[in-house]
Amino acid sequence: MEVILAKRAGFCFGVKRATQMAFEAAGKDHKTTFTLGPIIHSPQVVQKLEDMGVGVVKDLSGVQDGTVIIRSHGVLASEMEEAHHKQLEIVDATCPFVKKAQEYVKYLSADGYSVLVVGDADHPEVQGIVSYGGEKVYVVASGDEVCKLPKMGKMGVVAQTTQSFDNLKSVVTECLRRGGEVRVFNTICDATAVRQQEATELAQQVDCMVVIGGFNSANTRRLTEICTELQPRTHHIETADELNPDWFKGVGRVGVTAGASTPKWIIDDVLARLEDINNSH
Ligand code: SF4
Known part of the structure; x- marks a missing residue:
C-alpha cells in the first residue's frame, strides 16, 4: 500500500x-x-x-x-x-493576518466608514475582528446579505481570513451596486484554500483518504467533506489510535492530509501506524 x-x-x-x-x-x-x-x-x-x-x-x-x-x-x-x-x-x-483584519476594521471605523466583515458571525475570529470597530460594523456571510443592510455612505470591506476569494468578490460587487465609496482590504489568507486544493487533487488519486485533525476544527471538518465527496472511503481521525486496519483492505493507495491545527507529531504517528498496518497485511 x-x-x-x-x-x-x-x-x-x-x-x-x-x-x-x-x-x-x-x-x-x-x-x-x-x-x-x-x-x-x-x-x-x-x-x-x-x-x-x-x-x-x-x-x-x-x-x-x-x-x-x-x-x-x-x-x-x-x-x-x-x-x-x-x-x-x-x-x-x-496570527498577524488576523491582527491586520482587526486593525483595518478599527481604522475604517475611526475614518467614518460603515464596515462589512465577510464571514461567519458565530466564529470567534470574526467576533474578535468586529469588536475592534465602532457601532456600524456588520457581518455578512455572502453578497445576498448586503441588500438587507441599512443605507450607507462610505463602505469598508474586510474578510474573515478563511473566506473564499469568490465570496469576498460577491460582497464587494453588491457594495459597488449600491453606489458610493467602497474601500476594500483583502484580508484572506490562502492557507485554507491551498490545503483544500491539495486535498481535492489527492482524493481523486487514491482508494482511501485519512484526514487528521481536531473534531472541533472547522477547517479539518471541511477537508473531510471535500474528500468524502470525491472519495467515499474517507476517515476523519484525531490520533493514530483511531486507525482501523479494516479500512485499508484492498487499498492500493492511501492519501493523508491534516487540518491547519494538526501538529506534526500526530501526523508522524499516523504515518508510522499506517506503515505497521501495511506490513501486517
Ligand atoms: S489560516 Fe493560519 S496563517 Fe491563515 S490566518 Fe488563520 S491562523 Fe493565520
Whole structure:
C-alpha cells in the first residue's frame, strides 16, 4: 500500500507560531500561565500544554495575575483591554493576518466608514475582528446579505481570513451596486484554500483518504467533506489510535492530509501506524 501525504498537511504559519509561543511561555518560570480560550483547535496540543501547567480560562473574570496567552484567531478588544487593565503579562499569539483584519476594521471605523466583515458571525475570529470597530460594523456571510443592510455612505470591506476569494468578490460587487465609496482590504489568507486544493487533487488519486485533525476544527471538518465527496472511503481521525486496519483492505493507495491545527507529531504517528498496518497485511 502506497501512502501519499499532502505537501501542506498540518500547521499553517499562524498556528505554528502560536503553538511555539505558547510552549515557550510554558517553559518559563511564571507564577501562572494560561490561554484565553483553547490556543488552537487541537485537543492534543491543549492537553500537552495543560500537562506543562498551562490551563485554559474562558474569560478573565476570575484572573488577577499571571501570564495570558492570546490564541491564534484573536480575542475581543474588550478582553485585551481587561488583560492590560489587570496588568497581566500578555503573550499575544494572534496570527498577524488576523491582527491586520482587526486593525483595518478599527481604522475604517475611526475614518467614518460603515464596515462589512465577510464571514461567519458565530466564529470567534470574526467576533474578535468586529469588536475592534465602532457601532456600524456588520457581518455578512455572502453578497445576498448586503441588500438587507441599512443605507450607507462610505463602505469598508474586510474578510474573515478563511473566506473564499469568490465570496469576498460577491460582497464587494453588491457594495459597488449600491453606489458610493467602497474601500476594500483583502484580508484572506490562502492557507485554507491551498490545503483544500491539495486535498481535492489527492482524493481523486487514491482508494482511501485519512484526514487528521481536531473534531472541533472547522477547517479539518471541511477537508473531510471535500474528500468524502470525491472519495467515499474517507476517515476523519484525531490520533493514530483511531486507525482501523479494516479500512485499508484492498487499498492500493492511501492519501493523508491534516487540518491547519494538526501538529506534526500526530501526523508522524499516523504515518508510522499506517506503515505497521501495511506490513501486517
Ligand atoms: S489560516 Fe491563515 S490566518 Fe488563520 S491562523 Fe493560519 S496563517 Fe493565520
